[in-house]
Amino acid sequence: MTGSARLRTAEAFGASAILLIRAGLWLWVLFNVAMVLWVMLNSVKTSRSIFADPVGMPDTWMWENFATAWSTSGLGAATLNSVILVTVSVALIMGLSIPAAYAVARLGGRSSGPVATFFAIGMSIPFQAFAVPMVLISVGLSRFMIDWVTGAWDPRITVALFYVVLSLPFSVFVLIGYFRSLPSELEEASALDGATPFRTFWQIMVPLAKPGITTVAVLNVLSLWNETVIVLMLVPNQRMQTLNVALLNFYSNMQYTSNWGGLFAGVVIVVLPMIAIYLWFGRRIVNGMTQGIGK
Amino acid sequence: MVADIGARPAARRGRVKAAGGALHGERRRLYLPLLLPALIAYLLFFVAPSIFGVVLSFAEWSGLGTEFSWVGIANYAELLSSRIFLSSFLNTVLLTLIVGVALFLIAVAAMVALRTARAGAFIRSAVFLPFMISPIAVGLAVSFLFNPKGMVNSVLGLAGLDALRQPWLGPELIFRVIMVGVVWSAAGFYVVLVMSAVDGIPPSLYEVARIEGASLIQQFRYVTLPLTRDMIAIAAALWAIAGIKTFEIIIAFVGTAGTPPLEARTLAVEQYLRVTGGRVGGMAQLGEAAAIGVVMTAITVALIVLSRRIQRRDRLEWS
Numbered sequence: 218m219t220g221s222a223r224l225r226t227a228e229a230f231g232a233s234a235i236l237l238i239r240a241g242l243w244l245w246v247l248f249n250v251a252m253v254l255w256v257m258l259n260s261v262k263t264s265r266s267i268f269a270d271p272v273g274m275p276d277t278w279m280w281e282n283f284a285t286a287w288s289t290s291g292l293g294a295a296t297l298n299s300v301i302l303v304t305v306s307v308a309l310i311m312g313l314s315i316p317a318a319y320a321v322a323r324l325g326g327r328s329s330g331p332v333a334t335f336f337a338i339g340m341s342i343p344f345q346a347f348a349v350p351m352v353l354i355s356v357g358l359s360r361f362m363i364d365w366v367t368g369a370w371d372p373r374i375t376v377a378l379f380y381v382v383l384s385l386p387f388s389v390f391v392l393i394g395y396f397r398s399l400p401s402e403l404e405e406a407s408a409l410d411g412a413t414p415f416r417t418f419w420q421i422m423v424p425l426a427k428p429g430i431t432t433v434a435v436l437n438v439l440s441l442w443n444e445t446v447i448v449l450m451l452v453p454n455q456r457m458q459t460l461n462v463a464l465l466n467f468y469s470n471m472q473y474t475s476n477w478g479g480l481f482a483g484v485v486i487v488v489l490p491m492i493a494i495y496l497w498f499g500r501r502i503v504n505g506m507t508q509g510i511g512k
Numbered sequence: 513m514v515a516d517i518g519a520r521p522a523a524r525r526g527r528v529k530a531a532g533g534a535l536h537g538e539r540r541r542l543y544l545p546l547l548l549p550a551l552i553a554y555l556l557f558f559v560a561p562s563i564f565g566v567v568l569s570f571a572e573w574s575g576l577g578t579e580f581s582w583v584g585i586a587n588y589a590e591l592l593s594s595r596i597f598l599s600s601f602l603n604t605v606l607l608t609l610i611v612g613v614a615l616f617l618i619a620v621a622a623m624v625a626l627r628t629a630r631a632g633a634f635i636r637s638a639v640f641l642p643f644m645i646s647p648i649a650v651g652l653a654v655s656f657l658f659n660p661k662g663m664v665n666s667v668l669g670l671a672g673l674d675a676l677r678q679p680w681l682g683p684e685l686i687f688r689v690i691m692v693g694v695v696w697s698a699a700g701f702y703v704v705l706v707m708s709a710v711d712g713i714p715p716s717l718y719e720v721a722r723i724e725g726a727s728l729i730q731q732f733r734y735v736t737l738p739l740t741r742d743m744i745a746i747a748a749a750l751w752a753i754a755g756i757k758t759f760e761i762i763i764a765f766v767g768t769a770g771t772p773p774l775e776a777r778t779l780a781v782e783q784y785l786r787v788t789g790g791r792v793g794g795m796a797q798l799g800e801a802a803a804i805g806v807v808m809t810a811i812t813v814a815l816i817v818l819s820r821r822i823q824r825r826d827r828l829e830w831s
Binding site: 228231232234235238239241242243245246249250252253255256268271272313314316317319320321323324325326332336339340341342343344345346347348349350351352353354378379381382383385386389408413414415418439442443445446449450461464465466468469471480484487488491492494495499500502503504506507 | 538539540541542543544545546547549550551553554557558559561562564565566568573621622624625626629634635636637638639640641642644645646647648649652653661662663666701704705708727728729730749753756757759760763764767779780783784787788798801802804805806808809812813816
């Protein structure tokens with residue numbers, strides 16, 4: 218084979234490889250869309266037709282799957298638990314991490330580098346290194362509160378506490394990057410106009426950082442909404458558990474209930490809000506997850 | 513997450529001083545009040561407990577009110593002689609490596625073909641989607657696809673490929689099915705991650721390569737790959753951190769009522785069973801569970817260090 222012939226063969230090979238990869242990528246896209254549609258369709262089918270006709274349209278539209286999942290199987294209460302836990306936790310996370318990130322990014326001077334690294338280290342520690350102390354703290358905390366302070370305790374408060382501290386490293390770290398990327402001229406101008414440093418922070422810099430703050434908040438909502446392990450370990454009472462754990466319990470009872478349509482309705486309740494957020498914020502989520510981390 | 517904080521434009525450094533001395537002092541006074549609440553919460557409820565976890569791995573203790581005793585490396589010795597621990601250790605390493613290789617190949621394929629593809633942005637958003645979805649939901653859906661009467665077997669039956677129908681969730685195949693599920697849910701993230709590095713490469717470089725007659729494969733080999741090495745290193749580290757912790761998707765395959773079969777247990781699952789005493793009853797083994805946490809941290813750190821070796825020695829500069 219001559220040199221140029223070999224080159225041409227290589228080119229033809231390369232071109233067909235690329236066509237093949239593109240076809241593969243489109244198949245993957247198609248599969249994802251099909252999975253979402255399939256789950257949604259199954260959620261309105263009877264359990265019998267889910268098995269008898271796995272890809273067909275529902276013969277009877279079982280909207281009551283959602284009603285039974287919501288009330289009988291306790292997914293309604295679990296949804297409420299999830300919503301409250303996520304809202305409270307994310308509010309606290311942002312309340313702690315925005316000032317801290319601003320301080321590190323703009324006020325810290327020489328110590329800011331090490332402090333930022335110190336927060337960043339938390340991101341690479343696997344949760345499991347933390348799991349056993351977490352369980353012990355949870356037991357100790359509830360016993361302490363019941364015996365000495367309030368006389369009662371709700372394990373969901375402990376869950377919120379750990380949601381907040383475990384989310385701090387990522388949130389602080391990404392927000393530091395964001396505050397550093399803002400121009401400092403406005404800050405200086407506001408200071409020269411006589412605003413106190415706190416006012417400069419609160420009324421100039423926080424509004425300027427709003428896109429970054431929104432992104433971090435949304436990413437925290439996503440990860441906490443999908444969180445499962447902590448609730449599994451800390452909240453034994455089923456009525457206090459969150460949506461993902463309730464879904465697991467639902468699945469575990471399947472051998473008694475055989476309510477497969479209801480299970481898929483549950484999956485839809487877990488998944489749909491996140492898909493909605495994804496459609497709403499789209500690129501911003503993707504960029505926040507990838508570029509914020511990549512930097 | 514394994515980002516380099518030093519790699520920031522140096523121009524910002526001198527900024528604070530420029531604002532003047534008095535102002536500087538006033539700003540400094542705000543530093544601690546803003547920083548401390550988060551720092552104290554982080555120290556008190558994250559850093560200190562994590563260190564305490566290491567302490568616990570050398571002790572036998574079941575919480576307040578019970579006796580605390582040092583047992584040295586007994587917890588680790590116990591783990592090393594436990595067949596269950598060893599198999600979950602092996603499973604974790606296998607899962608991280610095999611899925612890691614699969615993710616890498618998919619990311620490379622995407623880097624070759626996606627840059628110039630039509631509707632590239634749409635493809636990226638669509639493949640990213642599963643990463644947003646609760647791993648519990650992903651696990652439930654995938655295990656349902658593969659259950660004995662599920663879609664995969666029905667489709668194989670309809671296609672006349674009855675010979676290929678398998679008990680996918682049986683002990684022999686379940687771990688492979690789980691790995692497929694993990695790849696499906698994670699791959700989009702890594703594709704988008706490496707593509708964000710590809711986007712940062714100046715188009716002029718590809719133009720030059722094209723003019724000189726480089727095929728798309730050669731453009732990948734000589735332009736894309738060298739210039740995205742840092743991002744690939746970051747992606748590898750992120751995968752190491754995430755892969756070691758694989759838990760939810762496995763639990764979703766079996767539900768909370770049972771315990772996952774040995775063939776499908778990872779370290780995270782094994783630790784969970786030891787922390788809770790297992791759903792079938794039994795004593796919690798906190799010392800050993802803490803030791804598992806330490807082992808997992810050690811593997812993670814080792815893999816992060818390894819992935820750093822992929823990184824370029826010299827920093828990239830383009831104007």
